[in-house]
Amino acid sequence: MNAFLTVLRRDLLLAYRRRADVATTLFFFVIVVSLFPLGVGPEMDTLRTIAPGVVWVAALLASMLSLGRLFASDHADGTLEQMALAPQPLWLIVMAKVWAHWMVSGLPLALMAPVLGLQFDLPAQALAVLVVSLLLGTPVLSLIGAIGAALTLGLRGGGVLLSLLVLPLYIPVLIFGAGAVEATMTGIGAEGHLSLLGAFLILAFLATPFVAALALRIAME
Amino acid sequence: MMGINWFKYASPATFYPLAGRMIPWFYGLAAVFCVAGLYVSFFLAPTDATQGEAYRVIFIHVPAAWMSMFIYLVMAFWAGIGLAFNTRLSSMMAQALAPTGALFTFLALWTGALWGKPTWGTWWVWDARLTSELILLFLYMGYMSLTAAIDDPRRADKAGAILALVGAVNVPIIYFSVQWWNTLHQGASVSLTRAPSMAKVMLVGMLLMALAAWMYAIAAALSRVRLLILEREKNTTWVQALLERRS
Numbered sequence: 001m002n003a004f005l006t007v008l009r010r011d012l013l014l015a016y017r018r019r020a021d022v023a024t025t026l027f028f029f030v031i032v033v034s035l036f037p038l039g040v041g042p043e044m045d046t047l048r049t050i051a052p053g054v055v056w057v058a059a060l061l062a063s064m065l066s067l068g069r070l071f072a073s074d075h076a077d078g079t080l081e082q083m084a085l086a087p088q089p090l091w092l093i094v095m096a097k098v099w100a101h102w103m104v105s106g107l108p109l110a111l112m113a114p115v116l117g118l119q120f121d122l123p124a125q126a127l128a129v130l131v132v133s134l135l136l137g138t139p140v141l142s143l144i145g146a147i148g149a150a151l152t153l154g155l156r157g158g159g160v161l162l163s164l165l166v167l168p169l170y171i172p173v174l175i176f177g178a179g180a181v182e183a184t185m186t187g188i189g190a191e192g193h194l195s196l197l198g199a200f201l202i203l204a205f206l207a208t209p210f211v212a213a214l215a216l217r218i219a220m221e
Numbered sequence: 222m223m224g225i226n227w228f229k230y231a232s233p234a235t236f237y238p239l240a241g242r243m244i245p246w247f248y249g250l251a252a253v254f255c256v257a258g259l260y261v262s263f264f265l266a267p268t269d270a271t272q273g274e275a276y277r278v279i280f281i282h283v284p285a286a287w288m289s290m291f292i293y294l295v296m297a298f299w300a301g302i303g304l305a306f307n308t309r310l311s312s313m314m315a316q317a318l319a320p321t322g323a324l325f326t327f328l329a330l331w332t333g334a335l336w337g338k339p340t341w342g343t344w345w346v347w348d349a350r351l352t353s354e355l356i357l358l359f360l361y362m363g364y365m366s367l368t369a370a371i372d373d374p375r376r377a378d379k380a381g382a383i384l385a386l387v388g389a390v391n392v393p394i395i396y397f398s399v400q401w402w403n404t405l406h407q408g409a410s411v412s413l414t415r416a417p418s419m420a421k422v423m424l425v426g427m428l429l430m431a432l433a434a435w436m437y438a439i440a441a442a443l444s445r446v447r448l449l450i451l452e453r454e455k456n457t458t459w460v461q462a463l464l465e466r467r468s
Contacts, residue, residue, distance in 0.1 A: 147387060151380045155370050164366050165384060168359040169391050172398035179402060211383060218379040
């Protein structure tokens with residue numbers, strides 16, 4: 001537990017020192033979402049129906065773009081190898097790093113989303129569900145993404161490759177994340193979607209740190 | 222049973238000639254099944270009452286769709302064996318299967334579109350099966366790009382194996398997600414359910430074509446694995462000896 005907190009604090013401190021990186025991801029998210037009205041046209045009815053999907057796809061892309069930073073700098077300066085040699089299990093360290101990564105990439109997106117939802121004229125209830133769905137879904141994205149980031153560590157064209165590996169695996173989260181908001185707007189109720197997102201979160205939480213740790217060991221052989 | 226050496230053919234040096242002997246047989250079987258299947262499907266199978274002649278696409282479409290899913294599982298199986306037992310040949314087998322699997326996935330999508338145009342009046346619908354087949358193609362592409370991007374073959378094997386296994390775990394989740402997503406969006410409804418009772422001769426034609434596709438997949442994967450073996454073992458003495466005998 002001590003190792004977990006130490007790594008978490010270290011990664012958060014590093015992210016704080018490089019605040020611009022966090023801001024870049026967030027602005028990317030805002031810009032992508034804002035492009036859609038320009039492309040689709042300003043009719044509010046159309047925008048309202050596409051809003052959940054647009055916000056969620058933009059969140060997917062934004063959180064994927066920030067994945068490159070998850071292990072890359074630690075790999076470059078050798079810290080990652082020291083972590084792999086540490087007596088503490090590697091999956092615990094991976095979990096701490098993913099958690100820190102989510103706090104600087106997923107969490108800001110979820111907090112920013114209502115503002116963007118207002119641009120698309122989403123009702124208040126749908127905005128609340130949007131935030132909840134992002135809070136449940138973005139940690140899954142970070143957890144699954146950690147596997148992809150570990151697999152592509154130090155490869156040529158790692159960024160594009162990473163998107164190819166990770167995006168198909170993100171699809172269930174996208175379906176139920178955007179579906180939750182849509183279900184609220186059509187009056188079905190979002191409980192089912194949110195429960196499934198929660199289930200994905202638990203599954204990803206239990207399984208992915210081990211897989212990502214294994215992938216890291218392979219990458220560092 | 223105790224006397225069998227299970228790992229005899231796990232060595233590339235012994236597997237290479239074995240594969241070479243097996244390939245013509247599997248290609249031959251594929252050709253026989255293919256000719257029989259095509260004969261049944263074009264000359265014996267009757268014209269469908271509702272879909273006309275266009276339904277004959279299923280004789281290639283359904284086997285391709287079956288093989289695309291089956292090959293992914295086999296690929297993940299060999300990749301997992303390679304990861305667990307550190308056997309080089311298993312990982313090579315997984316890599317050799319991927320292009321054939323991707324080919325069948327593409328074929329299933331393509332023939333599906335050709336069938337959909339005359340039957341549904343559209344090339345593509347966001348049906349659950351079509352969508353998950355498309356995602357399967359993405360998974361194959363991801364696997365092949367990852368193994369191609371890593372220069373060190375051992376790392377490529379292991380990284381690919383992890384991705385294939387993660388994908389295999391995800392396939393059912395993706396399938397059910399897409400299915401539920403699709404049922405919630407039944408706006409432009411197109412039903413895929415065919416007539417429940419299929420004429421026996423049609424089923425025979427489809428099964429023959431599926432066997433042909435299966436035999437072809439084995440033969441193609443074995444040919445590819447032979448190339449992979451040669452490429453990776455080019456510095457060993459047995460490959461050098463083989464090359465000298467050839468030249």
